[in-house]
Amino acid sequence: MVKYEVELDAIFLALAHPARRAMLARLGRGEATVGELAAPLGISLPAVTKHLKVMERAKLISRGRNAQWRPCRLEEAPLEAAAGWIEEQRQVWEGRFDRLETYLGTLENEEGTKR
Amino acid sequence: MVKYEVELDAIFLALAHPARRAMLARLGRGEATVGELAAPLGISLPAVTKHLKVMERAKLISRGRNAQWRPCRLEEAPLEAAAGWIEEQRQVWEGRFDRLETYLGTLENEEGTKR
Numbered sequence: 001m002v003k004y005e006v007e008l009d010a011i012f013l014a015l016a017h018p019a020r021r022a023m024l025a026r027l028g029r030g031e032a033t034v035g036e037l038a039a040p041l042g043i044s045l046p047a048v049t050k051h052l053k054v055m056e057r058a059k060l061i062s063r064g065r066n067a068q069w070r071p072c073r074l075e076e077a078p079l080e081a082a083a084g085w086i087e088e089q090r091q092v093w094e095g096r097f098d099r100l101e102t103y104l105g106t107l108e109n110e111e112g113t114k115r
Numbered sequence: 116m117v118k119y120e121v122e123l124d125a126i127f128l129a130l131a132h133p134a135r136r137a138m139l140a141r142l143g144r145g146e147a148t149v150g151e152l153a154a155p156l157g158i159s160l161p162a163v164t165k166h167l168k169v170m171e172r173a174k175l176i177s178r179g180r181n182a183q184w185r186p187c188r189l190e191e192a193p194l195e196a197a198a199g200w201i202e203e204q205r206q207v208w209e210g211r212f213d214r215l216e217t218y219l220g221t222l223e224n225e226e227g228t229k230r
Contacts, residue, residue, distance in 0.1 A: 005133040005136075008130075008131075008133075008136065009131050009132060009133065010131075011131075012127050012128070012130040012131035013127070013128070013131040015123075015127040015197075015200075016123075016124050016125075016126075016127035016128040016131060017124060018120040018123075018124065021120075021123065021200070024204060025203075025204060025207065028204050028207035028208040028211065029207060029208075029211060030211060074208060076205075076208060079201050079204060079205070082130075082197075082201060083198055083201040083202070083205075085130075085136070086194050086197060086198040086201075087198070088140075089139060089140060089143050089194060090191075090194070090198075092140065092143035092144060093143040093144075093189060093191060096143065096144060096145060
């Protein structure tokens with residue numbers, strides 16, 4: 001549970017920057033080198049490397065072994081974990097609305113019986 | 116688009132802390148006062164207030180008008196926006212797998228024709 005919490009911290013933090021989200025969107029279409037990730041964003045290679053480190057820490061990306069290119073690859077599992085957490089919350093709040101509806105339904109029925 | 120990006124930054128940043136996620140999970144069950152949010156977390160009221168500000172900035176919560184209690188309420192829309200962004204990425208990477216499968220299917224068919 002604690003591990004899961006720490007992982008979600010890292011994942012959501014990694015998602016909290018437009019350049020990192022743009023890189024993840026690009027990697028969703030397939031592997032890319034650091035240069036290929038940097039080009040459309042118009043940011044320096046060191047800046048890209050910094051963003052990549054944040055995403056690697058969150059395990060959102062992995063890097064190839066090839067020493068020269070080390071292409072980046074999207075890892076889907078952490079994104080699924082983030083979506084899973086939000087989905088859990090949705091079930092809670094939708095459950096609350098369902099209970100409210102049931103309760104309002106009961107009130108209406110009682111009102112009907114009284115008449 | 117830029118506005119959407121800034122909003123996603125604030126939303127994902129707000130989600131990147133276990134105390135804030137715990138508070139959002141609590142608010143999913145219904146409104147709560149600052150005191151009610153603080154109690155189960157064992158953190159100080161000023162710390163809770165700081166977290167609430169981060170969540171208010173992301174529009175994840177709203178505060179009641181009642182000057183004394185100002186109960187906090189969960190706003191679902193930003194969570195839906197965050198889930199929506201992840202869902203967009205899923206469509207991209209699943210599209211990639213689909214194209215790969217189609218391509219591999221084509222290769223297999225070609226192989227079959229040659230035999």
